[in-house]
Amino acid sequence: MIDFSNDLKALIDSPHKQWLDTLAPQLTTFNNNPHGNLKRWQRVIEQLPNIQTENYQLGDTVTVGSPEEASDSDRARITGLLQQLQPWRKGPFDLFGVFIDTEWRSDWKWQRVKPHIDDLTGKQVLDVGCGSGYHLWRMLEAGAKRVWGIDPGELFLMQFQAIRNMMPARYQSKAHFFPVGIEHMPELKSFDTVFSMGVLYHRRSPLAFLQELKSLIKPGGQLVLETIVVEGDETTVMLPGERYAQMRNVWFLPSAKALSVWLERLGFKDIAIVDHNTTSLEEQRRTDWMTGESLADFLDAKNPDLTVEGYKAPIRAVLTARV
Template sequence: MEKILQQCHHLKIDHYYNEFEVLIKGKRAFLDHARGNFLKFKKILESIPEFLPSFIELEGRAVTIGDKSDLTQKEYLLLRDKLEQLCPWRKGPFNLFGIEIDSEWQSWIKWERLENHIGNLKGRRILDIGSSNGYYMFKMAACNPLMVLGVEPQSSFYFQYLTLQKFLNQDNVFCLPIPHDQLPKMNQYFDTVFCMGVLYHRKSPVQMLKNICDSMRSGGELILENLVINLKQNICLFPKNRYAKMRNVFFIPDLLAMESWLLRAGFTNIRCVDVTKTSFQEQRKTQWIHTETLKDFLDPNDPDKTVEGYPAPVRAIFIARAT
């Protein structure tokens, strides 16, 4: 986290230095006295040696770090055990020194859906909201942006990111263990913002979009991926209790409602570039997760419905410009 402070002048965020300093010192104190899952995962991270990879590959479907021949058999088994202790691995895949982390989500599928629709990321200042273990940030890093800043409050995902960075050492990629609303207000700073799989967890989605728009320079690009109802009637689903067994799902808009939200928040040039029903190829059970997955969230007698009787998950990607 201190690297963000060290890079403040280089990244032209001098104006926010004091706010970042207060935030980072607070989070550092929290981690120094971590309890619960943060303490558990912190101990795992600290017990992983710093192996030197012979190569790094960010552009393939799997983010690849080194080769099995870089490690002794003892080191390989130690690292595999530590990586397994960091489960569940939701996003990926990754290959660390020959250890194939077959994540729950085949995240390369989503990346390939969107990568030909977005602007060139070279030299850009990027925010990734809900960055998980950094899979998409590392894909962005391959495009040589000025910086990628992720925010990820989930302890397991944040320490997965730190573990990967231990070997990748990407000096233009950063992550803070915070939700988006704890980030200092950085008016008209970001060139590109990714917000994928987050908005439906927010009780006030339009306000979140407005805050995102305010943080972007005029003409900046938003890449928004969200659960949707595949209709064009300007309506929203508000689940009574759970959606696909998730408690924290609030508004699921249809395609026109999503466009209306973006317009209300100050975005223009709105394009829906993809609408895809989540498949068992993209999200499935593997040995790297120990929890339920898509198959468990759907009605066993009708895969077009969730177990609660709502439409099965469909996700859309919207691209819009900040005003």
């Protein structure tokens, strides 16, 4: 059983306390129906060395502790245990000198996004589909008062908890992760900024998803939306076949301009396309911490401008909007 008690207590003193009514029973259900690997992953975390540190750096590499604070055997133990939590997709992290080289250079995405977001100082921030929680730590670095992540992936929860447990205590209490999907959240209208990065194209009903995002943002608050798009005008939307870049769960791929129209139709304001970028083989790749297939395997070997299915290689856009 995972102890969410401190995370739930944090909700009581937050603008989101009405979330407790639905969240508490959802977490009880989660604990009563554990994923097949959840108990094994929990044992991995419980076996990690307990090294107290006040050293941390929430930069491009989220760093906890220094090599001098851990023995060689500690680092070997951290490496062996955390490699059991593969695949590590979002990062990178450095834990007492153990570098977790994740599939995605998530710091590159943050560098593209950060210049266009509101000042997060003192803000309540939500990351929808937060993965391992890498960007939650970057949001704290940017000054957020509290950061909240949701993602139904149990492995991502375990990765987040492994990192958080090593953080200094004062930072552990500022970052929270709940294994729920946005479709199970009430209409809170309480977050200053809501991020959704790499989720929209996985939703069968993208407009419903955008409306769900809107329902979580307080009046005047900001949405930061990052997703795969296609080239085209305000009417261009692609529905791929069974697979897109080897992914089965890709649905609607609008152009950035069409996505802007969707947001406008849903009542968002101040909509801006702030970044348009082709994903590179340096940004998403296979590593020792993610040994499965990655972007190079999803592109045409003779023409990397195309996916193996013949579609144009992934382009990602960042849009911002206000409620």
